[in-house]
Amino acid sequence: MACVTSPDPRPRVVAGPADDGLVEGRRCTACGEVAAFAWPACPACGGPVEPARFGPEGTVWSATVVRIPVPGRTPPYGLAYVDLDGGPRVLAHTGGPVPIGARVRLVPAGGTDDVTVEVIR
């Protein structure tokens, strides 16, 4: 992959309650906004944030399969925007195509640094 000398900006996935994962992000103590990232302030209001974990389950908002060459990636690969339950929308790898509205679960961290989900129903 091109230019990976900078810190990894992707959401961090930690071990969840079962054989699954949780996204370690932030919640704004002023407005309640949630974010999948350990950013220093709230992206909605600039207020102070505290650590929060989201997942492991969520719903697919939209999805696609990328079929063109992308540096460091092997097409085809599936991507989805997943709205984590009570949490933020995250971009996740899906392997292949997934239907909009599908319920998914975060895959445990390890093996890849991408946020990855699997369909549960």
Next chain:
Amino acid sequence: MRVGIEGVGTSHFGRQPGADLVDLAFTAVDEAFRAAGGPRSVDAVWAGTVFGPAGVAQRVLRAMGLTGMPVLTVENACASGTTAFAEACEAVRSGRYGRVLALGIERMGDGAITPEATDPEGRSGLALPALYAMAAARWLHEGRVTPEQLAAVSVKNHAHALHNPRAQYAGRYTVEEVLASRMIADPLTLLQCCPTSDGAAAAIVGPAAPGRVAVRSVALRSGAPWNHRSPHVWGHDLVRDTAAAAFAAAGVGPDEVDVAEVHDAFTIGEVVTTEALGLAGPGEGGKAAATGRTALGGEQPVNPSGGLLSRGHPLGATGLAQLAEIVWQLRGEAGGRQVDGARIGLVETMGGGVSVLDGNACVVAVLEAP
């Protein structure tokens, strides 16, 4: 000070590996100066480019004798050229400078833009076609557009480009051919994606005067957070809000727009944008393309140049090429793609690539015929 367009120009758009950016920029600036008349000099330059390289603006300007003045380079993703234009207009409006060159220049690499590795979604492999593809998939899911209506945007804009000798691609395609072309990111096929292009475009901005296209308004903003609470697909609300500011400042409404150049990097982009601009009602954007309402000869033609889909999309140059098309339309100089009697024209560009934002930047300009 009211602001006017003295002249516009562009290079050819397309893959031009043998052409130096110096030559592409000169072609655009030379045409703009010829159209403007008067001295071949300006008081300042705003240049828009995304991929640089560093110093590219001064490098091309010194090769045409434009030196010893303020030169500012701006980057705002796909809206970089229109951002340069917006700043040039504001510089004239405020009286800071009398005559300003807005220049857009870009040389693209091969294939799709490499996702930005310092961005979370870029690092995760979100190529830009995939971002638009997910907007398209969502609107298809909601029944707000059909695959055939998406394809109709491509059919329309490629047909428009048959009348534009500067366009990279043109052709008479059918909806079936567009849908059967190679899949890029589901559901967007190759003919629903803009090509990779090199090019330059320029505008000389000065005071409004008889015989000049007038700038009624220009609005510029970056997106608010786009996330699980957003009611619309990516980019919609940014375009809507920027357009509202531009329409309010111009004192005109979307119904009064005779011709528009909008950001159709992908077919879904034109559909979302025509709705966000108010040129089409909610759920009517795809239908407007399919029924010919936004085609040449229709009630409100959109992208008579062929749009980004056909003219090509050298990022920094795109916005000023859109502006050039609208200036030619309002001057009655658009040849075989002329919208008869066009009095009010609109330019809209929006760019993205920063995750969790509804777009890096959007510019909407409203212009009036001389």
